[in-house]
Structures are given as structure tokens and as C-alpha cells.
Amino acid sequence: xxxxxxxxxxxxxxxxxxxxxxxxxxxxxxxxxxxxxxxxxxxxxxxxxxxxxxxxxxxxxxxxxxxxxxxxxxxxxxxxxxxxxxxxxxxxxxxxxxxxxxxxxxxxxxxxxxxxxxxxxxxxxxxxxxxxxxxxxxxxxxxxxxxxxxxxxxxxxxxxxxxxxxxxxxxxxxxxxxxxxxxxxxxxxxxxxxxxxxxxxxxxxxxxxxxxxxxxxxxxxxxxxxxxxxxxxxxxxxxxxxxxxxxxx
Amino acid sequence: xxxxxxxxxxxxxxxxxxxxxxxxxxxxxxxxxxxxxxxxxxxxxxxxxxxxxxxxxxxxxxxxxxxxxxxxxxxxxxxxxxxxxxxxxxxxxxxxxxxxxxxxxxxxxxxxxxxxxxxxxxxxxxxxxxxxxxxxxxxxxxxxxxxxxxxxxxxxxxxxxxxxxxxxxxxxxxxxxxxxxxxxxxxxxxxxxxxxxxxxxxxxxxxxxxxxxxxxxxxxxxxxxxxxxxxxxxxxxxxxxxxxxxxxxxxxxxxxxxxxxxxxxxxxxxxxxxxxxxxxxxxxxxxxxxxxxxxxxxxxxxxxxxxxxxxxxxxxxxxxxxxxxxxxx
Ligand SMILES: Cc1cc2nc3c(=O)[nH]c(=O)nc-3n(C[C@H](O)[C@H](O)[C@H](O)COP(=O)(O)OP(=O)(O)OC[C@H]3O[C@@H](n4cnc5c(N)ncnc54)[C@H](O)[C@@H]3O)c2cc1C
Numbered sequence: 001x002x003x004x005x006x007x008x009x010x011x012x013x014x015x016x017x018x019x020x021x022x023x024x025x026x027x028x029x030x031x032x033x034x035x036x037x038x039x040x041x042x043x044x045x046x047x048x049x050x051x052x053x054x055x056x057x058x059x060x061x062x063x064x065x066x067x068x069x070x071x072x073x074x075x076x077x078x079x080x081x082x083x084x085x086x087x088x089x090x091x092x093x094x095x096x097x098x099x100x101x102x103x104x105x106x107x108x109x110x111x112x113x114x115x116x117x118x119x120x121x122x123x124x125x126x127x128x129x130x131x132x133x134x135x136x137x138x139x140x141x142x143x144x145x146x147x148x149x150x151x152x153x154x155x156x157x158x159x160x161x162x163x164x165x166x167x168x169x170x171x172x173x174x175x176x177x178x179x180x181x182x183x184x185x186x187x188x189x190x191x192x193x194x195x196x197x198x199x200x201x202x203x204x205x206x207x208x209x210x211x212x213x214x215x216x217x218x219x220x221x222x223x224x225x226x227x228x229x230x231x232x233x234x235x236x237x238x239x240x241x242x243x244x245x246x247x248x249x
Numbered sequence: 250x251x252x253x254x255x256x257x258x259x260x261x262x263x264x265x266x267x268x269x270x271x272x273x274x275x276x277x278x279x280x281x282x283x284x285x286x287x288x289x290x291x292x293x294x295x296x297x298x299x300x301x302x303x304x305x306x307x308x309x310x311x312x313x314x315x316x317x318x319x320x321x322x323x324x325x326x327x328x329x330x331x332x333x334x335x336x337x338x339x340x341x342x343x344x345x346x347x348x349x350x351x352x353x354x355x356x357x358x359x360x361x362x363x364x365x366x367x368x369x370x371x372x373x374x375x376x377x378x379x380x381x382x383x384x385x386x387x388x389x390x391x392x393x394x395x396x397x398x399x400x401x402x403x404x405x406x407x408x409x410x411x412x413x414x415x416x417x418x419x420x421x422x423x424x425x426x427x428x429x430x431x432x433x434x435x436x437x438x439x440x441x442x443x444x445x446x447x448x449x450x451x452x453x454x455x456x457x458x459x460x461x462x463x464x465x466x467x468x469x470x471x472x473x474x475x476x477x478x479x480x481x482x483x484x485x486x487x488x489x490x491x492x493x494x495x496x497x498x499x500x501x502x503x504x505x506x507x508x509x510x511x512x513x514x515x516x517x518x519x520x521x522x523x524x525x526x527x528x529x530x531x532x533x534x535x536x537x538x539x540x541x542x543x544x545x546x547x548x549x550x551x552x553x554x555x556x557x558x559x560x561x562x563x564x565x566x567x568x569x570x571x572x573x574x575x576x577x578x
Binding site (some may be wrong): 011012013014016017019024035058090091093094096097118119120121122123124127128129131132134135136137138139140152156157158159161162163164165166167170175176177204207208209210212213214215216217219221222223224225226231232233234235237238240241242244246 | 260301324326327330350351352354355357359361362363365366368369370371381383386387388389390391392393394395396397398399400401436437438439440441442443444445457458482490500501506514515525526529532536537538545549550551552553554555556557558560562563566567569571574
């Protein structure tokens with residue numbers, strides 16, 4: 001099985017978001033996108049069963065190398081860093097076009113993506129890359145079984161779960177729940193540094209949208225704690241609901 | 250005149266609430282900037298849903314295309330994508346709008362890849378500036394808004410978040426045209442099984458009031474007290490990932506980063522600690538109430554109003570006083 005995993009480095013959302021102008025402040029903490037971590041893990045699971053090779057691919061600035069190293073530590077065999085200086089955040093089509101261009105030069109049976117990135121909150125790239133290649137995409141899978149060219153996957157849909165069968169080549173995007181992440185032991189993190197990591201400079205010429213504004217939502221919430229015994233607390237809360245007029249109907 | 254193309258999703262033969270909202274917004278933009286609205290509906294056996302066509306006709310489109318085939322009974326991303334992209338290719342619309350359901354988002358991504366255009370998902374606001382679509386979306390785990398502007402003059406794709414845009418009823422009936430559907434529709438994706446999984450009665454998306462429970466609920470049975478509270482308002486019941494992982498609730502009820510992003514008037518979080526991944530789903534709630542026994546729980550910082558206490562005591566009390574209040578009226 002030739003497996004490609006597309007990953008992205010994102011700001012750590014456990015920390016406060018810092019913005020510089022219209023982009024994320026570079027002094028923020030960055031991590032491998034959490035769902036991409038499940039994508040790489042799933043690739044490792046498939047490889048363990050069927051053999052093959054895992055190439056992990058990212059598009060991003062210099063710092064995105066850290067995300068690749070983490071994937072190599074998780075079990076990817078090779079990494080390719082498509083290095084950009086202009087971050088094409090929020091322009092999913094631009095990213096997909098460049099990823100597809102590179103993937104075209106690589107042999108593959110399966111491409112994994114994370115279900116969506118925590119920064120853009122779109123989940124477009126997997127679907128877009130599949131469409132560019134004209135191959136099936138099963139987004140947001142929570143189960144995957146592969147046997148002799150036949151794949152059965154369970155995906156989350158709007159009102160439930162759907163089990164589908166499809167042929168390869170195909171793209172899958174991974175949702176939380178598809179696998180458990182093991183803790184990365186230090187030796188693996190060290191070994192990762194010795195695995196092949198190719199850097200290729202790319203220029204994102206073709207843009208489909210531009211950022212006009214990026215604003216952090218102010219925390220306007222009062223955070224008021226209601227005092228008193230439970231009866232008094234509930235009474236005050238009901239007063240507030242009444243004032244808001246939602247109890248009318 | 251330039252076209253705004255709208256894909257309308259059906260659910261059990263009925264037009265979805267989100268579909269009505271998207272049509273409403275499309276009409277508003279069309280009136281403002283003199284454009285035409287063309288809607289596309291895929292379904293099976295429209296004659297069995299006669300009411301549907303009458304209802305559709307006045308929701309804002311100038312024209313409706315109906316595509317009928319037994320292949321459309323269940324959603325198939327390849328087949329739907331092929332038909333929709335085929336129509337878009339013929340019509341060459343300036344703008345393509347869909348609802349931001351999982352289906353809508355997936356189709357939007359396909360369309361943008363096929364026609365190499367922008368793709369704005371789950372927008373809370375859109376407008377047109379010159380030839381270009383401008384969209385506002387929630388990003389960075391619900392912590393920021395980004396405003397984006399398209400650089401493409403055609404096929405500009407956006408999906409609209411549910412519960413934000415206003416439906417419209419218009420006085421003139423839309424023209425309804427039946428499309429020819431190719432007979433040889435095949436897909437490499439085959440549906441084997443479907444498990445419907447809504448345990449709550451009211452849908453979280455678009456709900457005005459949501460009562461959510463976390464790990465602090467201790468069991469699935471205990472969610473009954475949240476259902477009773479939600480019932481008083483006709484609201485919906487949600488859950489944290491913690492509660493879903495413990496199988497207190499099904500995934501469909503999950504609110505947050507990997508679950509649903511909701512925008513109710515009131516969100517009541519019971520026994521939820523307030524992890525950033527949970528908060529990511531509720532930043533658009535108008536008013537957040539937290540009930541938690543740990544005064545140090547981060548949920549209190551993210552809430553408008555908090556009660557430090559045992560939810561098993563507070564929630565039934567709250568339900569009772571709200572019921573009494575209703576009874577008085
Ligand atoms: C990639 C990723 C994606 C994620 N996506 C999501 C997501 O979409 N949604 C989500 O919710 N989480 C998500 N999480 C998980 C998230 O980080 C938290 O683990 C989860 O939200 C915790 O759930 P909880 O608040 O119910 O549980 P806990 O953190 O265990 O909190 C339980 C709370 O209940 C309180 N409590 C206990 N008993 C009582 C009582 N009797 N009365 C009152 N209060 C009581 C406790 O004080 C505590 O604060 C995600 C995590 C990752 C890594």
C-alpha cells in the first residue's frame with residue numbers, strides 16, 4: 001500500500017489566540033493539527049496490516065517542519081515539506097491545488113487527511129484533492145477496514161452513521177474516534193530526525209480568496225456567579241430568563 | 250443577468266429548514282444586486298410530495314430545476330456531485346450557495362475544486378462587493394471571525410450556517426423545470442448500512458435553547474433531567490465529548506470542535522468542565538449558563554452566568570420553577 005498523509009501545523013487552541021494584522025502571530029505556539037495526528041496513526045495501522053510505505057506531506061512555512069517530524073515519529077517513512085513564505089490560510093482551494101500537483105508525482109493507493117483543521121474549520125482539502133484526481137472521498141470516517149482492494153468505512157453523516165464500501169484509489173479524512181493515539185516514546189522522536197525529509201520551495205501564485213479581516217472575539221461574558229442557596233440561585237436565574245423574554249410562548 | 254445557484258437539500262421528501270434559509274438569503278442578494286436565483290433539487294418520486302413543489306415555488310427562487318431518479322433517494326457524494334457540477338457547468342452561475350450540513354459542505358468543496366474557485370464554509374454573513382463574494386466565518390476553534398473576499402468572478406461557493414439567515418416568502422411562483430437525468434449514474438461508493446442516531450427530539454442546529462450535559466451527569470439515564478428542562482422551553486439536549494465517550498449520549502448530540510457548532514439564545518452547560526474543544530462549539534451562543542460543582546472549572550469563565558452547585562439539585566429545581574411560572578400564565 002502506498003499511503004500519503006496530508007497534514008497541517010496549526011495554532012495550539014488550548015492557548016489564547018494571538019493575531020498580528022490579518023494573520024496568526026508567529027510567536028504563537030503551533031502544533032500538529034489534532035485530527036491529522038489521527039490520520040497519520042491510521043496510516044500506520046494500515047501499513048502494519050498490509051505493508052507499504054507512508055509519505056507525509058505538508059504545505060506551510062519553515063516552522064511546519066515540526067509537524068512533519070511528529071508524523072515521522074508516529075511512523076511515517078518519508079516527509080515532504082512544501083515550503084511557502086506566504087501562508088495561504090483560509091484559502092483551501094489554493095492549498096489543495098498545490099497538494100494535488102505534488103501528489104501527482106507520487107505513487108499512491110490511499111490518501112489520508114484529518115477531518116478538519118482547528119484553525120480554518122473547513123475540512124475542504126481532502127474532498128477537493130479527491131475531486132481534482134476524480135477519485136472517491138469518504139470524509140470524517142470513524143472506522144476503516146481494508147482488504148484486497150476493497151475498503152469498508154464508517155463515516156459520520158448529519159443524522160447518523162453510514163457504512164460505505166469503495167474502491168481504491170481513494171481519499172479518507174479522519175474523525176476523532178477512529179483510533180487511539182499511543183504516547184510517543186522518546187527514542188521514536190529521536191529516530192524521526194534521521195528519516196528522510198525533503199524540502200521543496202513552492203510559491204502560492206494562484207489564490208482564490210483573500211483575507212480582509214481577522215478579529216479575535218472579545219470575551220464579553222460576565223462570568224457572574226450567582227450567590228445564595230440553591231433555591232435563591234435558581235430564582236435569580238429564572239428572573240434573568242424572564243427578562244430575556246424567552247419564556248413567553 | 251448573473252445567476253445565484255442554490256442547491257436545496259431534502260430530508261425525507263421535505264425541504265430542510267436550512268434550505269429555506271439559504272433561498273431567503275439568495276433572494277435578498279438577488280433583489281439587492283439584480284440577479285436571478287436558480288434552485289436545484291435532487292429527489293426521488295416528486296409526485297408523492299405534491300405539497301413540496303407548491304411550497305418550494307414561493308421560497309425565493311426565480312426558477313427551480315428538479316432532478317428525479319431513484320439514485321437520489323440516499324445521498325451519494327459522487328452522484329450528487331456529478332449532477333450538481335454538470336448543471337453548474339451549463340449555467341455558469343456567479344455564486345453557488347448551499348446549507349452548511351455535512352452534505353452541503355462536502356458538495357461545496359467538490360464544486361470549488363471542479364471549477365477552481367473559492368470555498369467559504371459555514372458562513373455567518375455574506376455579501377457581494379462588485380463581482381466578488383465576501384464572507385464572514387468563525388475560525389480558530391470559535392475564537393475569531395475571519396472576513397474573506399473571493400478573487401474569482403464565477404462559481405464562487407459558500408455554505409451558510411443554519412439558524413442565522415431569514416426565510417422569505419415571495420408573491421410570484423418560481424418556474425419549475427424537470428431536468429433530464431442520465432440513466433447511467435454509477436458510483437464507486439456504495440452505501441451498505443445506515444444507522445440513524447438522533448436520541449434527542451429537537452435538533453441542536455437551529456435550536457433556541459440547548460441544555461447540555463457532560464461527564465458530571467454520571468450516567469445516560471440521568472440525562473432525563475436535562476430532557477425535562479429542555480422540554481420546558483421546547484429546546485434541545487446536547488452533550489460534551491466526555492459524555493459521548495462514556496456513551497451517555499450518541500455522537501450526534503456532541504457539541505464542540507469535533508461535534509456541532511451551535512448558536513442558541515441560551516446554552517445551559519451542566520457538569521461540563523469547559524475544555525477549549527467544547528467551548529469551540531458554543532462561542533456563538535447568546536447567553537451561556539454554567540452549572541458545575543467545581544468553582545474553579547474553566548466553564549465559569551466562558552459563561553455569562555454560573556451556579557456553583559450540584560447539578561442534580563439545581564436542574565430539577567430550575568425545571569420546577571420554570572414549570573410553575575408557565576403554569577401561572
Ligand atoms: C481533537 C480533540 C477534539 C475534541 N472535540 C471535542 C468536542 O467536540 N466536544 C467536547 O465537548 N470535547 C471535545 N474534546 C474533549 C475535551 O478536551 C474534553 O475532554 C471534554 O470536553 C470533557 O468533557 P466534560 O466537560 O464532560 O468532562 P470533564 O472535563 O470530566 O468535566 C466534568 C465536569 O463535571 C463537573 N461535575 C461532576 N459532577 C457534578 C455534579 N454533580 N454537579 C455539577 N457538576 C459536576 C466536574 O466538576 C467537572 O468540571 C476534544 C478533544 C480533542 C483532543
